[in-house]
Amino acid sequence: MSCKEIQGLMDPYIDRELDLVRSIELERHMHDCPSCARLHEDRAALRTAIGAGSLRYRAPDTLKKSVQAALVERDRQERAPGRWRWFRLPGPVIAATAAAALLIAIWWVRPVEGALQREVVEGHIRSLMANHLTDVPSTDQHTVKPWFAGKLDFSPTVKDLTAEGFTLVGGRLDYLDNHAVAAIVYQRRQHVINVFVWPTSEGDRGERAAVRQGYNVVWFVRSGMAYWLASDLNPAELRQLAGLLIR
Amino acid sequence: MPHFDAAYNLARWLTRSAEDADDMVQESYLRAFTFFDGFRGGDARWWLFSIVRNTCYTWLRKNGAQELMEFDEAQHSPASNALNPEDLQLRRADRETLREALEKLPAEFREVLVLREIEDLAYKEIAEVTGLPLGTVMSRLSRARRRLQELLAVPAGQES
Numbered sequence: 001m002s003c004k005e006i007q008g009l010m011d012p013y014i015d016r017e018l019d020l021v022r023s024i025e026l027e028r029h030m031h032d033c034p035s036c037a038r039l040h041e042d043r044a045a046l047r048t049a050i051g052a053g054s055l056r057y058r059a060p061d062t063l064k065k066s067v068q069a070a071l072v073e074r075d076r077q078e079r080a081p082g083r084w085r086w087f088r089l090p091g092p093v094i095a096a097t098a099a100a101a102l103l104i105a106i107w108w109v110r111p112v113e114g115a116l117q118r119e120v121v122e123g124h125i126r127s128l129m130a131n132h133l134t135d136v137p138s139t140d141q142h143t144v145k146p147w148f149a150g151k152l153d154f155s156p157t158v159k160d161l162t163a164e165g166f167t168l169v170g171g172r173l174d175y176l177d178n179h180a181v182a183a184i185v186y187q188r189r190q191h192v193i194n195v196f197v198w199p200t201s202e203g204d205r206g207e208r209a210a211v212r213q214g215y216n217v218v219w220f221v222r223s224g225m226a227y228w229l230a231s232d233l234n235p236a237e238l239r240q241l242a243g244l245l246i247r
Numbered sequence: 248m249p250h251f252d253a254a255y256n257l258a259r260w261l262t263r264s265a266e267d268a269d270d271m272v273q274e275s276y277l278r279a280f281t282f283f284d285g286f287r288g289g290d291a292r293w294w295l296f297s298i299v300r301n302t303c304y305t306w307l308r309k310n311g312a313q314e315l316m317e318f319d320e321a322q323h324s325p326a327s328n329a330l331n332p333e334d335l336q337l338r339r340a341d342r343e344t345l346r347e348a349l350e351k352l353p354a355e356f357r358e359v360l361v362l363r364e365i366e367d368l369a370y371k372e373i374a375e376v377t378g379l380p381l382g383t384v385m386s387r388l389s390r391a392r393r394r395l396q397e398l399l400a401v402p403a404g405q406e407s
Contacts, residue, residue, distance in 0.1 A: 011389040015363065017370050046396055049345060050364040059255035059272065060265075067251075067273050071280055129249050129291045 001029055006036045014043050113208075113219075116228070119176050120219075121212045124194045124230035127172065127183065133192065134170030134185055144171040148182050156182035156197040156225070161244050166193070176228075186241065193231035193241060200226040207242050209235055222246045250292045253366055254299045260361045261303040263350050271306060275299045296366075296376040300358065307354055348398040356391035363388055 001009075006029050012018040013026050030037040127133050136147040145158040151173055160168055169185040174196060181198040205221040216235045219228045220242060227245060229238055251272075258271040275298045349357060362368045362376060373384045 008389070011392060012370070012385060015370065015388075017385075042396060043392060046392060046399070047364065050349075050360070054342065055346060055349065056252070056365050057256045057259040057268070059252050060269075063255065063269050063272060064251060066269075067276050070273060070277060074277060074280065 001025055003029075003033060003036055006030070006033070007039060010036075010039055010043055014040070014047060116177055116219075117210055117212050117217050120194075120196055120217055120228045120230050121215045123174050123176055123183070123196065124215060125213075127174070127185070127194055128192060133172065135172045137170040139168050139170075141168060144168065144184065147171055148173075152180055152182055154182075154199045154225075156184060157245065158184055159245060161186065161241070164240075164244055166241050166244065188233055188237060188241075191231050191233040193229060193233055193238065195241075195245065196226075196228040196230070198226055199224055202226070207239060209239065211235075218242050220246075250295050253292060254295055256365060257296060257299050257358075257361055258303055260349070260357050260365075261300070261354055262306065267306065271299065271302050275302045278302065293368075293372055293376050296362070297378070300376060304354075344399065348395055351398055352391060352394055355387060356394060359384060359388045360391050360395065 006026055009018055009022060009026055013023055018026070030040055136144055138144050138147075139160075139162070141158045141160045145155070148156055148158075148171060158168070158171065162168065166186045166188050169187050169192070172183040172185065174181050174183040174194075176196055177198065179198060181196050184195045184197065186193045186195065200221055201224075202221050204223070207218055207220045209216065209218045211217070215230055215232055216238050217228065217230050218235070218238045219226065221227070223246075227242065229242055231238055233241075254275060255268060255272050258275070259265065259268040262268050262271055275295070279295055279298050349360065352360070358377065359373060362373045363370075368376070370381055370384050370388075373379075373388075374381045377384065379387070
């Protein structure tokens, strides 16, 4: 290789992005070519200087607080849209919306469930965003289930549903509805599914479903356990998983 | 909040102003949470970086940052080929000198350097954040380092 070619490969080499064969060639060349060796030295020194130079800016705490406050405010607005918005809508739309909302309120969402839906979806989003999907990453139900013992005062059902197309990814402790809950994580294709499980005093109840912030939520009660599933997976397949969990 | 310092760091380097970085980060996080549906798994940090980046670029364009308009890969590279590495005596650069030199670079160069050197992203990850082809990331990074080195260099023998 010529010096010019070597110089073109110097950065990928320093960044460890160069393949082994060319890395060796480059090292051989540098051994015999002081000029290229010098370039390498300079580039490496530059990297070290930047790396050690603590050039990272830290976000001021005041900014953290104000962004947090803005997010809380945004969340609040979404939950209770400002009244002024209604004035812009034509009457029939308001009436229809109100009627629909009332129906939904009566049929679907008891106040508690509305809040829980939000908590469940937030728990789901948190697990994806904070890069904290699992505490115990394992595709083995016999690893995940015992892991919860001692951490929770109940034992959640953990099933291997690989054959049905739902891969067990692991388990995690989460906190919902004012108590610690088991989060069992499954994956179907690219979709992550959080199954939140905790004991409840309610009697058995069939599946219900809702969409919240673009996520599908399915929940039901079976044998004294509340199950809440959240995912961006389509509702039909999410219900399928719900069925498999209590099969 | 996830990756807050990293998001701030990128915004701070792209805007070169503490005040504007504040605005960029605030706007980016609101957008991130509003458009969370746009996030389809993967590493949330890259996704957040790309939102911060787009927010900053919109701002840079709006605020008449000429560096963006005038940026041209060709214009920024050929002269440097004439330089012999031996002419470049890397000055012992302290933090402030480095900071100043880095700030003098066009936004496109600052961006790849910040993502690579400070955030330690791999080429593939930088390509994902910036939406640039891998080859462009590589050559841009190479040119950025070359420019930075030139800014930090003094003619041999004049080192104090």
